[in-house]
Amino acid sequence: MGVMAAERIKLTSTRSPWWCTVAIVVLGLGLAAVVGLSSKASLNSFNSQAADGKEPDFKPFLPTVADSINGVTGFGVLVLMILAALAVTSEYRFGIIRTTFQAVPKRDSVLVTKAGLIGAFGAVLTFVLALGAFAIAKATAGSAAGADLHLSGGDDWRSVYGVPIFALLCVVLAVAVGSLIRQSAGAITLLLLWPLLLESLFSLFGTFGEKVRPFLPFANANHFLGQDQGIDWHWGPWGSLVYFAVVVLAIFGAALVMVNRRDA
Numbered sequence: 238m239g240v241m242a243a244e245r246i247k248l249t250s251t252r253s254p255w256w257c258t259v260a261i262v263v264l265g266l267g268l269a270a271v272v273g274l275s276s277k278a279s280l281n282s283f284n285s286q287a288a289d290g291k292e293p294d295f296k297p298f299l300p301t302v303a304d305s306i307n308g309v310t311g312f313g314v315l316v317l318m319i320l321a322a323l324a325v326t327s328e329y330r331f332g333i334i335r336t337t338f339q340a341v342p343k344r345d346s347v348l349v350t351k352a353g354l355i356g357a358f359g360a361v362l363t364f365v366l367a368l369g370a371f372a373i374a375k376a377t378a379g380s381a382a383g384a385d386l387h388l389s390g391g392d393d394w395r396s397v398y399g400v401p402i403f404a405l406l407c408v409v410l411a412v413a414v415g416s417l418i419r420q421s422a423g424a425i426t427l428l429l430l431w432p433l434l435l436e437s438l439f440s441l442f443g444t445f446g447e448k449v450r451p452f453l454p455f456a457n458a459n460h461f462l463g464q465d466q467g468i469d470w471h472w473g474p475w476g477s478l479v480y481f482a483v484v485v486l487a488i489f490g491a492a493l494v495m496v497n498r499r500d501a
Contacts, residue, residue: 240341240350248324248354257320261313262366268308269370273377276300280382301385302396303463305374306367310462313366314404315429317359318411322424324351325415345493348416352489356408360401367400395474396463402478403458410485413492431455454484 248254276298283297303310325348328334341347375386388394411428418424432455439446439453450456450468457477459466470477 240346241354243337243340244324244347244350244354248358253323253327254320257316258362260316261309261362264316265306265309265313265363265366265370266373268312269305269374270377272300272305272307273374273379273383276374276378276382297382299382299385300374300378301463302371302388302393305386306370306396306400307464309363309366309370310400310403310459313363314359314407315432317355317363317404318407318428319425321352321355321359321408321411322415322428323421324355325412326419326421326424329419330421344496348412348489348493348496352409352412355412356405359404359408363404364398364401367397371397392463392474395461399462399478403462406458406482406485409489413485413489416492416496417488452480454481457481 279295279298283293283295286293328337337347338344371386371388375383378386388397411424414428415421415424418427436450436453436455439449442449447469450466451471456466456468458481460468460470460477461474461481463474472480
């Protein structure tokens with residue numbers, strides 16, 4: 238409990254967690270409004286061309302539940318991972334980690350507490366934002382463009398309740414990466430490039446890339462969240478979640494081992 242109280246004070250007494258929280262809220266809800274308005278404009282343009290007797294040269298964008306919360310699962314969770322990584326790397330940067338480990342000789346409990354505290358906060362925040370983003374996208378899209386925005390099946394609900402699960406695992410991953418790299422710029426760069434660039438590069442490698450893509454961690458996480466990526470999966474959405482969790486826990490386990498072996 239003492240470790241948890243100390244980590245809670247560290248988290249709430251600095252500015253970066255508050256600014257990151259504001260960024261997550263703005264990105265999650267703001268992009269949901271953009272999705273709704275874009276779909277409405279797309280459908281209006283499609284109907285306008287059809288009314289003029291022209292053959293529309295595009296299909297209207299009709300967002301799904303997964304599309305409406307992309308701002309939360311995409312950019313919002315990325316900012317959350319930055320927050321989690323900074324919770325570790327900033328202590329190494331300013332030398333506070335030595336004092337922390339002197340007060341808590343069991344070093345792995347520090348990482349577990351950081352991941353648990355920030356992960357619980359991120360899970361609650363992203364779940365509330367996912368519901369809010371869905372509501373905003375549905376309201377801004379209108380009844381016609383938002384015809385697919387409904388929570389009527391298991392896949393639709395999984396896109397919502399899967400968000401806090403995804404956020405929690407991403408926080409655990411970020412804490413592990415921050416502990417292994419120990420440097421803010423390096424940890425943040427890896428956490429940003431991994432889902433945004435590195436995994437997408439495999440689609441350029443032809444047959445080899447197609448064979449590797451079903452085993453990419455973040456691709457599996459997105460599969461669990463209901464995003465269509467054109468991948469020939471070897472398992473279902475829940476299998477993808479298990480795979481992503483195993484990868485995250487393996488990296489976190491490596492971080493726990495290294496934090497006990499390396500000097501602070």
